[in-house]
Each structure stands twice: as structure tokens, then as C-alpha cells.
Amino acid sequence: MGTVLSLVGAMNPLIQATSDWMHRLGRLALPCLVPVVIVPSVRAQASTVDCDRCHGDREFLVGKRDAPGEDAALYVPQSVLRSSRHRELTCRECHTGYDDAFPHQPGRSTASCQSCHGDEGRDWAASSHAVSAGNGDSPTCVRCHGAHDIVGVEDRASPIHPLNEAGLCGDCHGDSNILAAYFTDPADSVARSAVERYHETVHGLAVSERGLVVSATCSDCHSPHRVLPADSSSSSIHRDRISDTCGACHLGVVETYRQGAHGTALLAGTTNVEGHGAPVCTDCHAAHGVAAVDEAWRAGVVDECGACHERLYETYFETYHGKVTRLGGELTAKCADCHTAHGNLPAHDPRSSVHASNLLAVCSRCHQGASDRFVQYHPHGDPHDRDRYPKLYWPWTLMSSLLIGVFGFFGTHTVLWLARGVVEGARGRAEGDKR
Ligand code: HEC
Ligand code: HEC
Ligand code: HEC
Ligand code: HEC
Ligand code: HEC
Ligand code: HEC
Ligand code: HEC
Ligand code: HEC
Ligand code: HEC
Ligand code: HEC
Ligand code: HEC
Structure with missing residues (x-):
């Protein structure tokens, strides 16, 4: 084995010299010979053979670009394309006008990705990212997918694999230069903290610590290509669409939400007696800071309910449960214990958890042996009303x-x-x- 290796080592300069010589020959002689002698058969395989001869030879490419190091990008061997999702394509299907080999002639061009991927192309062109792609600050297709080593999203090596994607978006959205250039408005505070908040809360931790590929990554909420601000009506994070976006994974929750008073009011555009519109998932759970639902969070969300149901919030804190909550009592009833989290309905609706016919069941969860008389207690008792x-x-x-x-x-x-x-x-x- 050792002798074979040293033999190969010794032959290296010879191999190199031969290959250099063949390149020179190729560049000088082939252009004259090919048309005369073997046109038909070489033409048939030209795209593979021709390009790889130079672009698959790292040593030949050294110094072929002015700036040092830039020649590395010229190294595009067939093997890279063959192990990508574009394995069925030839170099020529994307690069036209390179048939004269080197030096490449004027008039050559590279096909855009959108010429074959029309839907993704249209979505991207309509997105915020297309606006600043010209100066390299926001991503083009190649920035997120690569040019030659493109693999599908399910491939662990892909930059858009769920376990890698937050890093890709974070390269820019966590970059202080980008944030200082594009997200300076006071209203951009959500954007400025997006990456940091995401990584320290439930969805981000599910990815980084629990390795859950089914957790939410940036593009699950923002869509991969039609990335738009929250105030754009066709954005996946617009108020009217956010429940569908979260509901793509939390399907059981969104079904309940849509049947409840909040989902119904959102659709109808109605407000409550105090003039507030309906809450969406992110009003109660936040966007990037989605926290695990534990006792501390349950106690805190009472204030969110109170931001819209001001009078009922006051009366709650005037009664026993509210006073115990204020003192830090974890076992006592919070709004959602009686009203459910997502299916709240008015008391006169027979499906409501606080309809007279359901109260016994609701109170008995904590008050064992509660009687019909006991549940006549008014959790919002307001003697002024x-x-x-x-x-x-x-x-x-x-x-x-x-x-x-x-x-x-x-x-x-x-x-x-x-x-x-x-x-x-x-x-x-x-x-x-x-x-
Ligand atoms: C004889 C060697 C040789 C062959 C064969 C060859 N190239 Fe090149 N090619 C080069 C060199 C050297 C450069 C760098 C030149 C430069 O950047 O000015 C280059 C540059 C390129 C570039 C960079 C963009 C540009 O226009 O400068 C592309 C794309 C390219 N070649 C594609 C191809 C394709 C596709 C084929 C096959 C159809 C091919 N080449 C065949 C030597 C070759
Ligand atoms: C799916 C389309 C596609 C195919 C197939 C393809 N390329 Fe490319 N190629 C591109 C795009 C797009 C770029 C521009 C990358 C960029 O902007 O950084 C590029 C750039 C290049 C460059 C220049 C790199 C640079 O930094 O200037 C070379 C050289 C090249 N390709 C060679 C090849 C060779 C050789 C093949 C066949 C083995 C091939 N390409 C197949 C799309 C393709
Ligand atoms: C900001 C990063 C980003 C940019 C820019 C981007 N993509 Fe994507 N692309 C993604 C992500 C993430 C996915 C995976 C979506 C998923 O989870 O299915 C994807 C998926 C795809 C798919 C596979 C779709 C499928 O159904 O499997 C294609 C094709 C694609 N992109 C093409 C493009 C093209 C063409 C462009 C440029 C016009 C582009 N992408 C720009 C991030 C990006
Ligand atoms: C000449 C047409 C053509 C061009 C140009 C082209 N693609 Fe593709 N692309 C294809 C074909 C064909 C497939 C294979 C589809 C399949 O496997 O179902 C594909 C597959 C893909 C996939 C994988 C989709 C999946 O299902 O996971 C991605 C991502 C992708 N292309 C991105 C790009 C990007 C980025 C560019 C530009 C650099 C590009 N494509 C340029 C034809 C093209
Ligand atoms: C190459 C850097 C870069 C990458 C990678 C990148 N972005 Fe961006 N993104 C930007 C810039 C710059 C803007 C601001 C564009 C503008 O306003 O012109 C932006 C805008 C946005 C916006 C806000 C839209 C608005 O107009 O307020 C969202 C949301 C967004 N990107 C999400 C993502 C997601 C999700 C990913 C990953 C899948 C991602 N970005 C990857 C640079 C990047
Ligand atoms: C669980 C869903 C979700 C995930 C995951 C998520 N976002 Fe967001 N993002 C949102 C929502 C919802 C908003 C809008 C908040 C609001 O109403 O202002 C938003 C807002 C933004 C904005 C500001 C957009 C604007 O309108 O100004 C940026 C930038 C952004 N996110 C980037 C990211 C990045 C980068 C990641 C990944 C690290 C990410 N987001 C992950 C849901 C999500
Ligand atoms: C009005 C406030 C509010 C809105 C709007 C809301 N939630 Fe909740 N959500 C809660 C409360 C309160 C809980 C805790 C329930 C409990 O005490 O078990 C909760 C719990 C959850 C849980 C954890 C389930 C559990 O019990 O552990 C998920 C997941 C969830 N919500 C997702 C969503 C999604 C998705 C949406 C949008 C379709 C949404 N929420 C809308 C208040 C809300
Ligand atoms: C791509 C799928 C996906 C999307 C989209 C998504 N989530 Fe989640 N979410 C998950 C997964 C998976 C978990 C469980 C993580 C864990 O347990 O580690 C989770 C956990 C949660 C929890 C914590 C539940 C608990 O019991 O502690 C809440 C709350 C939540 N998500 C709300 C939301 C909201 C609000 C949105 C939209 C802004 C959203 N999710 C979008 C997949 C998703
Ligand atoms: C962003 C404002 C907002 C928030 C936050 C909010 N609600 Fe509501 N709520 C509404 C609106 C609007 C309606 C529909 C009013 C109507 O149809 O009269 C409503 C209806 C209800 C109803 C049905 C009663 C009725 O009059 O239809 C109950 C019960 C309820 N909410 C409880 C809660 C609870 C519990 C929370 C916290 C977990 C909460 N709400 C958070 C705005 C809000
Ligand atoms: C111990 C159980 C309990 C708790 C805790 C509770 N409620 Fe109620 N809530 C009820 C009952 C029972 C009714 C219906 C009878 C009534 O109006 O007194 C009601 C009525 C309501 C209504 C009006 C429904 C309608 O039919 O018009 C709203 C809105 C409401 N509660 C919101 C809240 C909010 C917000 C909180 C927390 C700050 C809260 N509730 C805490 C039991 C509770
Ligand atoms: C999530 C659990 C929970 C639910 C649901 C609940 N309670 Fe309570 N309630 C408590 C706790 C804990 C206390 C404090 C008990 C103590 O420290 O003595 C309490 C105290 C009370 C008290 C005053 C003390 C007493 O025991 O007489 C009344 C009255 C009361 N609840 C009525 C109700 C009614 C009526 C309902 C149904 C509409 C209800 N509660 C639903 C947990 C709950």
C-alpha cells in the first residue's frame, strides 16, 4: 500500500505536467480539430465533456480571475451538479453561449432561476426581499438555495433545512449593520428583536435543543418567498391571516378558535362593548416570544384579556378568585379556566362553558362536590349593574x-x-x- 502511494506521489509532477499540456493542446488544437473530424458525436455530449474539462480542474483555474481567491468560484465540477436536485440538467440549460469554450465569447448569458420556477419567482419578486436584492443586502434565490449545490429542503445539508434556516435568516436579521440600515423606525422593534427572541422561546428552543423539525422556523410564519411586512394584506403575518399561519400546525386550536366568539368577531370585523376588535393568536401569545404555557404565563395572560374586557377584568379582581390571583395563588381560577382558552362564547350560548347548563362541570373541576346553589355565585358580581x-x-x-x-x-x-x-x-x- 505504502509503495503504491509513494509511486503515485512520485508521479504527481508528471501527471500535472501532462494535464497542463493537455489543456494547452485542448485550447489550441481542439477548436481546429473538432469541427473537421468528430463533430456529431462530440456535439451530442459537448455540454458535459467541454465544461468539466476546465471547470472540473481546480489547478487549471488557479489565477484565472484577477482578484486572488475568486477563482475558487469557477470550480464547478459535474459531480456537484450530479449530486444536486438539478442532476437532470446540463450546464448549458442554465448557461447559454459558452459553447466556444475559452475564452468565452460575448453574448453569453445565465438563465434566471425564475425562468423555470415561475411560482417561486413571482412570489419573491412581490416580496420585500426583492426591493433591496440589487445591492446584495437582501437575499436572491442563490443566497438562500445556492447556485450549483442546490438540494431539497428535507436534505440536512440544505441552508433551508428546518434545523439550519434560522441561521440563514439570522445572518442578516441578526446583523447589526442590516438592522441599522433598514430597521430604524420605532415601529421596527419587533424586527430588531426577532432573531434573539425567537432563539430564547418555545419554537426556537424546540429546534435548537429538542431538535424538532416540525417546530416553527422563520419561513413557516413568514412564508419562504412572499416575505412581506405585517401591514400588507397579502402577508402571511397580517392580522387577518395569522390564525391560518399558526393554524397550519396548531390545527386543533384554530378550529376551536374559529368557532369561538373571538374567531367569529375577527371574521365579521365586530368589536366588543368597549370598542375593541377581536384578538388573534399573537395578541395573547406574542409573535417571536411565544412562551411555554405554564402557571406564570397563565397568570400573566389575564392582563391581556383585561386590555379589551376592562370592566370584567375589574370585577374579576374584586371577587375571590381575582384577589387570590393577585396574591400569587396559582390554583385559583383565571379567565381561561372558566371561559376556555380558545372557544370562549357568550353565556347565553348553550355551547358556552359559562352557560348555566355547563357551570357545574366547570366549577367542579376545582370545587369538588359543588352544588347547583354554589354555581349561582357570580364570578363577575357587579352590584352597580x-x-x-x-x-x-x-x-x-x-x-x-x-x-x-x-x-x-x-x-x-x-x-x-x-x-x-x-x-x-x-x-x-x-x-x-x-x-
Ligand atoms: C477551456 C477551458 C474552459 C471551458 C471548456 C469552459 N470554460 Fe467556462 N470559463 C473558463 C475560464 C478560464 C473562465 C474564467 C474567465 C473569466 O472569468 O474571465 C470561465 C468562466 C466561466 C463562467 C463565469 C462567467 C463568465 O461569463 O465569465 C461561466 C458561467 C462558465 N465559464 C461556464 C462555462 C460552461 C457552461 C462551459 C461549457 C459549455 C464552459 N464554461 C467551458 C474556462 C473554460
Ligand atoms: C440551475 C442552473 C445552473 C446550472 C445547471 C449550472 N449553473 Fe453555473 N451558475 C448558475 C448561476 C445562477 C450562477 C451565478 C451564481 C451567482 O450569482 O453567484 C452560476 C455561476 C457559474 C459560474 C461562475 C461563478 C462565479 O462566481 O462567477 C461558473 C464557472 C459556472 N456557473 C459553471 C457551471 C458549470 C460548469 C455547470 C455544469 C457543471 C453549471 N455552471 C451549471 C446556474 C447554473
Ligand atoms: C429568504 C430565503 C429564500 C429565497 C430568497 C428564496 N427561497 Fe426558495 N425556498 C426557501 C425556503 C425556506 C424553502 C422551503 C419551503 C418549505 O419549507 O417547503 C424554499 C423552497 C423552494 C423551492 C422548493 C419548493 C417545493 O415545493 O419544494 C423552490 C423550487 C424554490 N424555493 C425556488 C426559489 C427561487 C426560484 C427563488 C428566487 C426567485 C427562491 N427560491 C428564493 C427560501 C428562499
Ligand atoms: C432550466 C430549468 C431550471 C432552472 C433555470 C432552475 N431550475 Fe431548479 N429545478 C429544475 C428542475 C427540473 C428541478 C427538479 C424538480 C424535481 O425534482 O421535481 C428543479 C429543482 C429545484 C429545487 C428542489 C425542489 C424540491 O422539490 O425540493 C430547488 C430548491 C431549485 N430547483 C431551485 C433553483 C434555483 C435556486 C435556481 C437558480 C439558481 C434554479 N432552481 C434554476 C429546473 C430548473
Ligand atoms: C441577505 C440578507 C437577508 C437574508 C438571508 C434574509 N433577509 Fe429578510 N430582509 C433583509 C433586508 C435587507 C430586508 C429589508 C428590505 C427592505 O426593506 O428593503 C428584509 C426584510 C425582511 C422582512 C420584513 C419585511 C418588511 O418589509 O418589513 C421579513 C419578515 C424578513 N425579511 C424575513 C426573512 C426571513 C424569514 C428570512 C429567512 C428565510 C430572511 N428574511 C432572510 C435581508 C435578509
Ligand atoms: C411563530 C411565527 C413566527 C416565527 C417562527 C418567526 N416570526 Fe417573524 N414575525 C411573526 C409575526 C406574527 C410578526 C408580526 C408582528 C407584528 O404584528 O408586528 C413578525 C414580524 C417579523 C419582522 C418584522 C416585519 C414587519 O412587519 O415589520 C421580521 C423582520 C421578522 N419577523 C423576522 C423573523 C425572523 C428572522 C425569524 C426567524 C429567526 C422569524 N421572524 C420567526 C411571526 C413569526
Ligand atoms: C384571547 C387569548 C388567546 C388567543 C387569541 C389565542 N390563545 Fe392560545 N392560549 C390562550 C390561553 C389562556 C392558553 C392557556 C390555556 C390553559 O390554561 O390551559 C392558551 C394555550 C395555547 C396553547 C397550548 C395548549 C395548552 O393548553 O397547553 C397553544 C398551542 C395555543 N394556545 C395556540 C394558539 C393559537 C395557534 C392561536 C390562534 C389560532 C391562539 N392560541 C389564540 C390564550 C389565547
Ligand atoms: C411549523 C409548525 C408551527 C407553526 C407554524 C407554529 N407552531 Fe407553535 N408550536 C409548534 C410545535 C411543534 C410546538 C411544540 C414545541 C415543543 O413542545 O417543544 C409549538 C409550541 C407552541 C406553544 C407552546 C405550547 C405549550 O404547551 O407550551 C404555543 C403557545 C404556540 N406554539 C403558539 C403558536 C403561535 C401563536 C403560532 C403562530 C404565531 C405558532 N405557534 C406557529 C409548531 C408550530
Ligand atoms: C384584542 C381584544 C380582546 C382580547 C385580548 C380578548 N378579547 Fe374576548 N372578546 C373580544 C371581542 C371583540 C369579543 C366579541 C364581542 C362580541 O361579540 O360582543 C370578545 C368576546 C369574548 C367572550 C364572549 C362574550 C361575548 O360578549 O361575546 C368571552 C367570554 C371573552 N371574550 C373572553 C376573553 C378572555 C377569557 C380573554 C383572555 C384569555 C379575552 N377575551 C381576550 C376582544 C378581546
Ligand atoms: C370562576 C369563573 C370565571 C372566571 C375566573 C372569569 N369568568 Fe368571566 N364569566 C364567568 C361567568 C359564569 C360568566 C357569565 C355570568 C356573568 O356574566 O356573571 C362570565 C361572563 C364573562 C363575560 C361576558 C359574557 C357574556 O355572555 O356577555 C366576559 C367577556 C368575561 N366573563 C370575561 C372574563 C375575563 C376577561 C376574565 C378574567 C379577567 C373572566 N371572565 C374570569 C365566569 C368566570
Ligand atoms: C381552576 C380552579 C377553579 C375553578 C375552575 C373555579 N374555582 Fe372557585 N376557587 C378556586 C380556588 C383555588 C379558590 C380559593 C379556595 C380557598 O383558598 O379557600 C376558590 C374560591 C372560590 C370561592 C370563595 C371561597 C369558597 O370556597 O367559598 C367561591 C365562591 C368560588 N371559588 C366559586 C367558584 C365558582 C362559582 C366557580 C365556577 C363558575 C369556580 N369557583 C371555579 C379555584 C377555582
């Missing part, structure tokens, strides 16, 4: 009137008594002075 809670309003009004009456009477009595004391005291002193 006569229409909704007459049983609270009238006793409260009576008690308040009684209190005001009693305190009013004795208060007045005391004031008068005091006044009288003062007057009589003054009168007593005046009479004493006279004496």
Missing part, C-alpha cells in the same frame, strides 16, 4: 341607602351637637365675663 345582577344590585342599594341614611343621620346629629356645644360654650364664657 342592575340589569345583569339584580340580586346583587337591590341588596347592595338597600344596604348602601341604609348605611348612608344611618351615617347621614348620626353624622348630622353629631355636627349639630358639636355646634351646639361650641355655641353654648361661647355663651357661657360671655356670661362669665359680664360677671
Whole structure:
């Protein structure tokens, strides 16, 4: 074995010299010989044979570009193309006008990717990325896929494989120069923190730590090609479409959401009594900072509900459950324990978790042995609301009137008594002075 290797080593300069000589011969002699002698058969395989002769020979290419190091890009051997998804293509199907070998003649051109991939091409052309692709700051097809070593998304080596993709997008979206040049508006704070937040929360951790290829990567939410800002109506992250985007994976959740009051109100464009529109997934869960649903998160999301249901939020905190929540009680009932997380419906709807017929089941989850009487307790009891809670309003009004009456009477009595004391005291002193 050793001798074979040293023999090959010794022959190296010879092999090199021969190959250099063949190149020179090829460049000088072939152009004259080929047309005369073997035109038909070589033409048939020209694209493979011709190109690889030079572009598959690293040593020949050394120094063929002015700037040092740039000649490496000229090295495109057939084997690279053969192990890519374009293995069925020839060099010529993308590069036309190179048939005269070297030096390549004017008029040659390289086909655009979109000439064969029309759909992806149209989506990309309509995206934010197409705007600044000219100056190299935002990605073209080649930046995300490569030019010759293109493999499918399922290939572990692909830059767009789920376990690699956040790194690809992060090269730019985590780059301080790009952020300083394109995302300076105060409204761009989501964009500026996107990469960092993603990596430290549930979807990013599922990729980096749990190796889950089915977790959400950047392009699952932003789409791979039609990448657009949230305020564009055809963006995958527009408010009207975000539930479909998350729902592509969380299908069971989005089905429930669509049947609930929130999903229905979003579709109809209606608001609640306090004038707020319907919430979408990201209002309660955030976009890049999607957190695991644990007790601390459950307690925090009560404030999100309260941002739109202001009065019910106040009444909740006036009652037992709310007060315990404020004190940090984890086991007590939060909004979603009674209303469900995604299928909330008004109390008069028989499907609602807070419809009279379902309350016993809901309260019994925590209050074992709860009775029909127990569930008549009002979790939002508001004694100011006569229409909704007459049983609270009238006793409260009576008690308040009684209190005001009693305190009013004795208060007045005391004031008068005091006044009288003062007057009589003054009168007593005046009479004493006279004496
Ligand atoms: C005889 C050697 C040789 C052959 C054969 C050859 N090339 Fe080249 N090619 C070169 C060299 C050297 C360069 C670098 C020249 C430069 O950049 O000015 C080059 C440059 C290129 C470039 C870079 C872009 C450009 O236009 O400069 C492309 C693309 C290319 N060749 C494609 C092909 C294809 C496709 C074939 C086969 C049909 C082919 N070449 C056959 C030597 C060759
Ligand atoms: C699917 C289309 C496609 C095929 C097939 C293809 N190329 Fe290319 N090639 C490209 C594109 C696109 C570029 C420009 C890359 C860029 O912008 O960085 C390119 C660039 C090149 C370059 C120049 C690199 C540079 O940095 O200037 C060479 C040389 C080259 N190709 C040779 C070949 C050879 C040889 C083959 C066949 C083995 C081949 N190509 C097959 C699309 C293709
Ligand atoms: C910002 C990065 C990015 C850019 C730019 C980009 N792509 Fe993609 N492309 C992706 C990702 C990510 C996927 C994988 C989508 C998926 O998960 O199925 C993809 C998938 C594809 C697919 C495979 C589709 C399929 O159904 O399997 C093709 C073809 C494609 N892109 C072509 C293009 C073309 C052509 C361009 C330029 C017009 C382009 N891409 C620009 C990221 C990009
Ligand atoms: C001459 C037509 C042609 C050109 C130009 C072309 N492609 Fe393709 N591409 C194909 C064909 C054919 C396939 C194989 C489709 C298949 O396997 O189903 C393919 C497959 C792909 C795939 C894999 C799709 C998958 O299902 O996973 C990607 C990604 C891709 N091309 C990207 C590109 C990019 C990027 C460019 C530009 C550098 C490009 N293509 C240029 C014809 C072309
Ligand atoms: C080569 C650098 C680069 C790469 C790679 C890149 N982007 Fe971008 N992206 C940009 C730049 C620059 C802009 C701003 C374009 C502009 O406003 O002109 C941008 C804009 C965006 C926007 C905001 C749209 C807007 O107009 O506000 C989103 C969302 C986005 N990219 C997502 C992605 C995703 C997802 C990936 C990976 C699949 C990705 N980008 C890969 C550079 C990049
Ligand atoms: C789970 C879905 C999801 C994932 C994963 C995700 N994003 Fe986002 N992204 C969103 C949503 C939703 C918004 C819009 C937030 C808003 O309403 O302002 C957004 C906004 C953005 C913006 C600002 C767009 C604008 O309109 O100004 C950029 C840039 C961005 N994301 C980049 C990324 C990058 C890079 C990654 C991967 C590291 C990523 N995102 C991962 C959902 C996601
Ligand atoms: C109004 C606020 C709100 C909206 C809108 C919302 N969620 Fe939730 N989500 C919650 C709450 C609260 C929980 C916790 C439920 C619990 O206590 O078990 C939750 C739990 C979850 C869980 C974890 C399930 C579990 O119980 O562990 C997922 C996944 C989820 N939501 C996804 C979504 C998706 C996808 C959407 C959009 C279709 C969405 N959410 C819309 C409030 C919301
Ligand atoms: C590509 C699929 C995919 C998309 C799109 C997606 N998710 Fe997820 N999501 C997952 C997976 C997988 C997990 C589980 C991660 C784990 O357990 O490590 C998860 C976890 C979650 C959790 C945590 C659940 C828990 O029990 O702690 C929430 C909340 C969530 N996603 C909400 C969303 C929201 C909101 C969106 C849209 C903005 C969204 N997801 C988009 C796949 C996705
Ligand atoms: C972005 C504002 C917003 C947020 C946040 C929000 N809601 Fe709503 N909610 C609405 C709107 C709008 C409706 C529909 C009102 C209607 O149809 O009268 C509604 C309806 C409801 C209903 C049905 C009652 C009715 O009047 O139709 C319940 C119950 C409810 N929400 C509970 C919650 C809970 C629990 C949370 C937190 C987990 C929450 N909401 C978060 C806006 C919001
Ligand atoms: C202990 C269970 C419980 C908790 C906790 C709870 N609710 Fe309620 N909620 C109810 C019941 C029962 C009703 C219907 C009877 C009523 O109006 O008092 C109701 C009514 C509502 C309604 C009006 C529904 C309609 O039919 O008009 C909204 C909106 C609402 N709650 C939101 C919230 C919000 C927001 C929170 C948290 C801040 C919350 N709820 C906490 C049980 C609860
Ligand atoms: C997620 C669990 C949970 C749910 C669901 C729940 N509660 Fe509670 N509730 C508690 C906890 C915990 C306390 C505090 C018990 C204690 O410390 O004594 C409490 C306290 C109370 C109290 C005051 C103390 C007492 O035990 O008398 C009332 C009244 C009450 N709940 C009524 C209800 C009603 C009515 C429902 C259904 C509409 C309900 N709760 C649903 C957990 C829950």
C-alpha cells in the first residue's frame, strides 16, 4: 500500500505536467480539430465533456480571475451538479453561449432561476426581499438555495433545512449593520428583536435543543418567498391571516378558535362593548416570544384579556378568585379556566362553558362536590349593574341607602351637637365675663 502511494506521489509532477499540456493542446488544437473530424458525436455530449474539462480542474483555474481567491468560484465540477436536485440538467440549460469554450465569447448569458420556477419567482419578486436584492443586502434565490449545490429542503445539508434556516435568516436579521440600515423606525422593534427572541422561546428552543423539525422556523410564519411586512394584506403575518399561519400546525386550536366568539368577531370585523376588535393568536401569545404555557404565563395572560374586557377584568379582581390571583395563588381560577382558552362564547350560548347548563362541570373541576346553589355565585358580581345582577344590585342599594341614611343621620346629629356645644360654650364664657 505504502509503495503504491509513494509511486503515485512520485508521479504527481508528471501527471500535472501532462494535464497542463493537455489543456494547452485542448485550447489550441481542439477548436481546429473538432469541427473537421468528430463533430456529431462530440456535439451530442459537448455540454458535459467541454465544461468539466476546465471547470472540473481546480489547478487549471488557479489565477484565472484577477482578484486572488475568486477563482475558487469557477470550480464547478459535474459531480456537484450530479449530486444536486438539478442532476437532470446540463450546464448549458442554465448557461447559454459558452459553447466556444475559452475564452468565452460575448453574448453569453445565465438563465434566471425564475425562468423555470415561475411560482417561486413571482412570489419573491412581490416580496420585500426583492426591493433591496440589487445591492446584495437582501437575499436572491442563490443566497438562500445556492447556485450549483442546490438540494431539497428535507436534505440536512440544505441552508433551508428546518434545523439550519434560522441561521440563514439570522445572518442578516441578526446583523447589526442590516438592522441599522433598514430597521430604524420605532415601529421596527419587533424586527430588531426577532432573531434573539425567537432563539430564547418555545419554537426556537424546540429546534435548537429538542431538535424538532416540525417546530416553527422563520419561513413557516413568514412564508419562504412572499416575505412581506405585517401591514400588507397579502402577508402571511397580517392580522387577518395569522390564525391560518399558526393554524397550519396548531390545527386543533384554530378550529376551536374559529368557532369561538373571538374567531367569529375577527371574521365579521365586530368589536366588543368597549370598542375593541377581536384578538388573534399573537395578541395573547406574542409573535417571536411565544412562551411555554405554564402557571406564570397563565397568570400573566389575564392582563391581556383585561386590555379589551376592562370592566370584567375589574370585577374579576374584586371577587375571590381575582384577589387570590393577585396574591400569587396559582390554583385559583383565571379567565381561561372558566371561559376556555380558545372557544370562549357568550353565556347565553348553550355551547358556552359559562352557560348555566355547563357551570357545574366547570366549577367542579376545582370545587369538588359543588352544588347547583354554589354555581349561582357570580364570578363577575357587579352590584352597580342592575340589569345583569339584580340580586346583587337591590341588596347592595338597600344596604348602601341604609348605611348612608344611618351615617347621614348620626353624622348630622353629631355636627349639630358639636355646634351646639361650641355655641353654648361661647355663651357661657360671655356670661362669665359680664360677671
Ligand atoms: C477551456 C477551458 C474552459 C471551458 C471548456 C469552459 N470554460 Fe467556462 N470559463 C473558463 C475560464 C478560464 C473562465 C474564467 C474567465 C473569466 O472569468 O474571465 C470561465 C468562466 C466561466 C463562467 C463565469 C462567467 C463568465 O461569463 O465569465 C461561466 C458561467 C462558465 N465559464 C461556464 C462555462 C460552461 C457552461 C462551459 C461549457 C459549455 C464552459 N464554461 C467551458 C474556462 C473554460
Ligand atoms: C440551475 C442552473 C445552473 C446550472 C445547471 C449550472 N449553473 Fe453555473 N451558475 C448558475 C448561476 C445562477 C450562477 C451565478 C451564481 C451567482 O450569482 O453567484 C452560476 C455561476 C457559474 C459560474 C461562475 C461563478 C462565479 O462566481 O462567477 C461558473 C464557472 C459556472 N456557473 C459553471 C457551471 C458549470 C460548469 C455547470 C455544469 C457543471 C453549471 N455552471 C451549471 C446556474 C447554473
Ligand atoms: C429568504 C430565503 C429564500 C429565497 C430568497 C428564496 N427561497 Fe426558495 N425556498 C426557501 C425556503 C425556506 C424553502 C422551503 C419551503 C418549505 O419549507 O417547503 C424554499 C423552497 C423552494 C423551492 C422548493 C419548493 C417545493 O415545493 O419544494 C423552490 C423550487 C424554490 N424555493 C425556488 C426559489 C427561487 C426560484 C427563488 C428566487 C426567485 C427562491 N427560491 C428564493 C427560501 C428562499
Ligand atoms: C432550466 C430549468 C431550471 C432552472 C433555470 C432552475 N431550475 Fe431548479 N429545478 C429544475 C428542475 C427540473 C428541478 C427538479 C424538480 C424535481 O425534482 O421535481 C428543479 C429543482 C429545484 C429545487 C428542489 C425542489 C424540491 O422539490 O425540493 C430547488 C430548491 C431549485 N430547483 C431551485 C433553483 C434555483 C435556486 C435556481 C437558480 C439558481 C434554479 N432552481 C434554476 C429546473 C430548473
Ligand atoms: C441577505 C440578507 C437577508 C437574508 C438571508 C434574509 N433577509 Fe429578510 N430582509 C433583509 C433586508 C435587507 C430586508 C429589508 C428590505 C427592505 O426593506 O428593503 C428584509 C426584510 C425582511 C422582512 C420584513 C419585511 C418588511 O418589509 O418589513 C421579513 C419578515 C424578513 N425579511 C424575513 C426573512 C426571513 C424569514 C428570512 C429567512 C428565510 C430572511 N428574511 C432572510 C435581508 C435578509
Ligand atoms: C411563530 C411565527 C413566527 C416565527 C417562527 C418567526 N416570526 Fe417573524 N414575525 C411573526 C409575526 C406574527 C410578526 C408580526 C408582528 C407584528 O404584528 O408586528 C413578525 C414580524 C417579523 C419582522 C418584522 C416585519 C414587519 O412587519 O415589520 C421580521 C423582520 C421578522 N419577523 C423576522 C423573523 C425572523 C428572522 C425569524 C426567524 C429567526 C422569524 N421572524 C420567526 C411571526 C413569526
Ligand atoms: C384571547 C387569548 C388567546 C388567543 C387569541 C389565542 N390563545 Fe392560545 N392560549 C390562550 C390561553 C389562556 C392558553 C392557556 C390555556 C390553559 O390554561 O390551559 C392558551 C394555550 C395555547 C396553547 C397550548 C395548549 C395548552 O393548553 O397547553 C397553544 C398551542 C395555543 N394556545 C395556540 C394558539 C393559537 C395557534 C392561536 C390562534 C389560532 C391562539 N392560541 C389564540 C390564550 C389565547
Ligand atoms: C411549523 C409548525 C408551527 C407553526 C407554524 C407554529 N407552531 Fe407553535 N408550536 C409548534 C410545535 C411543534 C410546538 C411544540 C414545541 C415543543 O413542545 O417543544 C409549538 C409550541 C407552541 C406553544 C407552546 C405550547 C405549550 O404547551 O407550551 C404555543 C403557545 C404556540 N406554539 C403558539 C403558536 C403561535 C401563536 C403560532 C403562530 C404565531 C405558532 N405557534 C406557529 C409548531 C408550530
Ligand atoms: C384584542 C381584544 C380582546 C382580547 C385580548 C380578548 N378579547 Fe374576548 N372578546 C373580544 C371581542 C371583540 C369579543 C366579541 C364581542 C362580541 O361579540 O360582543 C370578545 C368576546 C369574548 C367572550 C364572549 C362574550 C361575548 O360578549 O361575546 C368571552 C367570554 C371573552 N371574550 C373572553 C376573553 C378572555 C377569557 C380573554 C383572555 C384569555 C379575552 N377575551 C381576550 C376582544 C378581546
Ligand atoms: C370562576 C369563573 C370565571 C372566571 C375566573 C372569569 N369568568 Fe368571566 N364569566 C364567568 C361567568 C359564569 C360568566 C357569565 C355570568 C356573568 O356574566 O356573571 C362570565 C361572563 C364573562 C363575560 C361576558 C359574557 C357574556 O355572555 O356577555 C366576559 C367577556 C368575561 N366573563 C370575561 C372574563 C375575563 C376577561 C376574565 C378574567 C379577567 C373572566 N371572565 C374570569 C365566569 C368566570
Ligand atoms: C381552576 C380552579 C377553579 C375553578 C375552575 C373555579 N374555582 Fe372557585 N376557587 C378556586 C380556588 C383555588 C379558590 C380559593 C379556595 C380557598 O383558598 O379557600 C376558590 C374560591 C372560590 C370561592 C370563595 C371561597 C369558597 O370556597 O367559598 C367561591 C365562591 C368560588 N371559588 C366559586 C367558584 C365558582 C362559582 C366557580 C365556577 C363558575 C369556580 N369557583 C371555579 C379555584 C377555582
